[in-house]
Amino acid sequence: MDTIRMHQEIFKIVRPYLNNRDHLTLSIGIVNKNETATFLYNGSNSQSIEEQKPLIYEIGSISKVFTTTLLGEMIQNGALSADNSIGQYFPTLSHDHPITLKHLANHTSGIPAICIWKSIVNRLRSDTPRDPYCLFSLSEAVQFYNKHPKEPKFKFRYSNAGMGLLGNILANQLHTDYGTAVKETITNPLEMVDTSIKVPSSKQNRLLQGFDVKGREQPPLLMNEFMGAGAIRSTVDDLLKFINAHMDRRNEGYQLTQQPTVKIDRNTQVGLGWMLENDMVWHNGATQGFSSFLGFDMERQLGVVVLSNYRSRLFANNPDQIGTDLLKLLRTGEY
Template sequence: MNINALQHEISRIVQPYVKPRKHLLLSIGIMYKNQSATYIYTGSSVSLKKEDKPFIYEIGSISKVFTTTLLGEMIHKGLLSESDSIGRYILKLSDNHPVTLSHLANHTSGLPGIGMWKSIINLFDSRTPRDPYCLFSLSEVIDYFYKHRKEPKLKFRYSNAGMGLLGHILATELNTDYETALKKNIMDPLHLEDTSISVPTEKQYRMLKGHDVKGRKQSPLHMRDFMGAGALRSTVNDMLEFIKAHISSENEGYQLTQKSTMEIAKNINVGLGWFLEDEIIWHNGSTQGFSSFLGFDPAKQIGVVVLSNYRSRLFATNPDQMGTDILKLLRKTSLDFVY
């Protein structure tokens, strides 16, 4: 398949998503072995080029695999172990608290993912600042673990607060803040110049406005305690470089995050942050005004990034579905292009 045929197939996949969204700016990046291409869809046109100054999107929960990549790098450097008790890093907890860094990284720490009673309590507690999409504040998470001192049952419950706490612990252990920890250990080594939490003034014009499912503009996301759960902004070009680094066998710390820690559903496992399904390693993200997908097949050296400035509906075409379909296309295709 040549690049023109590939563009046609990708356009066919994304059209149901593109057509009804008036303010859409959809960026898609593909990696095939050592070659890459990016596409920009606006609903009325498509361009195929590597943007010198690409759009910046909120990537939501894809931030989580940056957090676990930092964990993998710190494990590889001998700074800590995934089996370390969180009590080693939180003064209020005992050194042998049964919850480990691995529990936080694979969402088996016991923290409630969705708690109706806690949600109701939060409605009547305006004095406690909590990050968006998090049931708990930082102090409430620590209090939760202080009160729950038994070994957590190995039950997967997706937790923004748990992953956010992991980011907090890692940054504290490095004697810095979360954003600086990522910049020094991931962004700078990989030359991810447009991946950050705070967007510099000179780049603000590239930061897109997000829209909800009805197309209404949304305010930028701000997270204070749990930045490691979803606060990052990035571009399609940087995300392709991130995939490339994870596919490379040279990055041993990165490879650690891709190993299965447990099965969470039929044919779906979880590593340290990543979901593993049918030889595909992936994660997605969603904020009030953005949605995203990142996935790759290390064996075939292919990867896909989908970034949208719309929050997606649950039961409709979305970046997850589009990204998965494009990956399937790449896996069965012999692609011939120079980019």
């Protein structure tokens, strides 16, 4: 890989995003066949190849594909089936409830991500602890399915609660907590040494401060009940290992997650967690102070990681667009 030339081309793509973000630290990772490279940019428009230990970011909803990778591995190991009813895991639900683990994993479980009435109720009940970006508590999510025994409607409806519920089920089946389940099943085998829910004190100096769209400091994300929906922290180096593991056809449990399970439109399908679009497998993430993108082209063995310590504006230059443009650049075959 011609990293010097790649550096120059990447800078052309990211330069508009660097403007007016004084505290920005943008990490880019590239996979091109058997080679990887990482790059670091900041908000003053300067650029430097990353030589220090990699910086740690909140990766938000990219956590969801860790949850579904955990599911894929457990399916491959014979621990469970994607078609298992969630009623098998909650005594308050009927044993044959129509919602399955697959429905939780591909966002067709019916539980809403947006509900004005529930938002109002949550505001009035400020004493009830809530996970950010989720209308429901864990018990409320289970209760929702108890009240909707005829779900699902087999329509895609992105849901933090559904994916968070899946993470809890999988961890319980492994008789541990979600963070330990991910560590023992994914991050330890892949030697992803800087990927975790909680960052140890010895690594706090590498954990970045997050900023909102206006450049204001944001508190760390805490997702106590729905960790599987967005609580993981990671680095560009670790996520490159994650991409490579998913592009390795020998990892059958990983490959299961990339099989289409539901169609959204003519060009987009959903696997187990992953979005499948135009030969690209991808997911993005956003928290109050971070935004991220991870995508790869299995056939061409190309992949991209984009990590930012700024939350992105809607309909503006963002890590999703940067990541998509970088994959297009790699597909030219000139690097």
